[in-house]
Amino acid sequence: MPFRVSRCALLLPVAILAGCASGGGTRHGAATPQVNALYDRMNQASKGYEASIEQARRGDTPQAAQTRKQALDQLKDASARCGLTPGCDPQRFAAVFDRLLRLKDGSFIEGEDADDTEQGAEVGAQPGDAAGSVAVNALPQAQRSVTLLKGQKFADMMVMNGPVKAALEMWLTQLRPNLMDAYVNYQMMRYKMWPAYQKADLPEALLFGIMAKESGGKVHAVSRSGASGPLQFMYATGLRFGLSSENGFDERFDPTMAAQANAEYIDEQLAAFNNNLEMTLAAYNGGEGRMRRIAASNPGAGFYDPAIYGQMSAETRDYVPMVLAAAWLFLHPDSYHLTWPKIDGAPGQIVLKRPASLSELTICLGSSEGMRDGWFRTLRNLNPRLDPQVSLPMGTRLEVPRQLEKAYASACADGPWPILASDLHNAVKIIAPPPPAATSAALANGSTPSVGSRPSSSASRSYTVRRGDTLVSIARKTSCADVEDIAKMNGLRGHQLQVGQSLRIPVCR
Structure with missing residues (x-):
């Protein structure tokens, strides 16, 4: 501890x-x-x-x-x-x-x-949630999602020290808009992400804290280092926890699968670090191998012990308290003069009555149901496999918040708004011609349309690994190949490279 x-x-x-x-x-x-x-x-x-x-x-x-x-x-x-x-x-x-x-x-x-x-109502278990453990069932519904962390109370594990206080101030001032956006995004995806944490008896507040810091709830977020998805998995780590590629879709962008992988990772690291939450979060950000070596050389020391803290990167020293502070605000908004918006994230579906892209739907839905910033982010998050600019055929099923079912029928199925949206969308296509469209059948089934030039499955060129190279830096030197393409072509299971190693680099078709 x-x-x-x-x-x-x-x-x-x-x-x-x-x-x-x-x-x-x-x-x-x-x-x-x-x-x-x-x-x-x-x-x-x-x-x-x-x-x-x-x-x-x-x-x-x-x-x-x-x-x-x-x-x-x-x-x-x-x-x-x-x-x-x-x-x-x-x-x-x-x-x-x-x-x-x-x-x-x-x-x-x-x-x-x-x-x-109000917060108690927001984070309560939803009808149909998994039963969970006996200990969890002994708690009231509104608290099942916030209190337990491997048999310990989240509040008991929280160290309210200087770094966490500074992180609280940051979330409540400069990053307040980011925090509010993350909350809205999370509530819309809650039914996809929370069950994995509930099944693992992990506190929902921790899931929110990680997501708020990692991506702000933007499913398609990609960092400069190549970490991707709402919970920012590196490619190799994602593979280790079952996040691969399916029909060209990177499963790190799937909120349900990402939450499951994250819960498994947190469980694994809690076991490795004797349920020390700060060390577990540090491993998530800075790498479990590095953290285990540091912990092994300083047995019994906590994250804030100078022997540990002094060896952390500035990013990790910032990351851990920021995650904990966001989690704490998720639980105690009223104690910090913070009010979370009331969000109805109940799941629903619509069937397109006319062809439309996610971008067109965003325009015709406008600010329906009081969504001031529009529905683009929500539509993308709930349908991560779809390119927002590609027109989807009539009959395509889309996941949406249930509250949008009526709004779609009244605003987007017919009338002036879908005509306006189509006109604006066609103007975008004239300026920037889209990539070859996937077949209508693939779109209707939710497959990912082609986006930009892709590497040829056969053509390649040779590249010799130099000192300081990573798969990410090598991918950046090419015009189209990404980390996944290079890893697959060379049979790489992770990001480990050796100076002088010869790699095949895909060539764009």
Whole structure:
């Protein structure tokens, strides 16, 4: 387990933050009557919060919500006054608030009823989800997805230290739009990704945190190093966990398969690192081989131990707390003055009444159902095998959020909007002629259309590996071949190359 440090008032609302900032630490000598009065109010607020849990157990949800609010308001007010009162220790309030957050997570009382906040409803298990383990079933539905990590509570494993606090600030300021987009994208794909984590008894918050940092929920994201998909698998690692190529489609872009592979990887690394979450995430970002060597040379040390932390790349030192901070915000938005949008990601389908591309559908759907930024990203994420610019034949089935079924019938099946969309789309085709289209039958079955020039299956040229070469850098030197093409042509199982090695490089047709 990683070492623990005291959690600061960044976990608390603004009023408690002000208390910590005042610098009123513990002082020697007996507490004054004013300080004792504040501590009494703190204890009363804590008991009030616990009483709200009992009320929720009895089914009195409205009264539980009112009692909880009163308790938290009392705690905030007393904490703010503590910061202005000589001799009062704000860290006592921070400790109480931390405990209440753990109560909310179910870390102290496993059988408590689901939190009645909006976030509790958002992350609750969906009808038809897999049953899961006995331990998971003992928890309320809204908490099954957020608390357990290989038998331990996520809140208990969270180290709220300086790097995580800095990551929280980053998500809540400069990267706030990215965080909100990631949340919307995830909720639309939740039914595809969450079951793999649920089956593995991994917390949903962790899945969201990884996805938010890796891709922001963009299924077709590709990094400069060649990592691809919503969870950014490298080619060789993807192959190891079953992500290969099918009919020209890179399965790293499939959100369901990527989530399954990610869950298997996290399980494997948790076992390797004795359930140390930070080390597991560091392995996911920086490579498990490197992390295992570092851990083996520093037995018992946690990720933030200088012996470990000092050997991490700047990217990995940033990655781990950013993932944890996003996961924590997923669980506790109200504690950071953050409100997640209400997203209806229930799955649905449409059957095209007329030929259209995903781009055309995006135009004719407009801002239907209040989607201010349009539906392009959602349509692409839910139908990752399709080129958004290729016209799909009538009768093609597409996965969409259920709420779009009526919107499609009213806006895209007939009328002026599909005509406008087709006109704009045809203009794009005139400027940039599309690649040879796949057959109508292949499109209707969801196969990936051809995109750009592809390497010939037979023609190739020779390339000698130089010092510093990688498959990614070699692929960049060619006009059309990618990492997968080169690996397949040379029978490579991974990215390991040797100086002087002769490779066959595909030639474009």
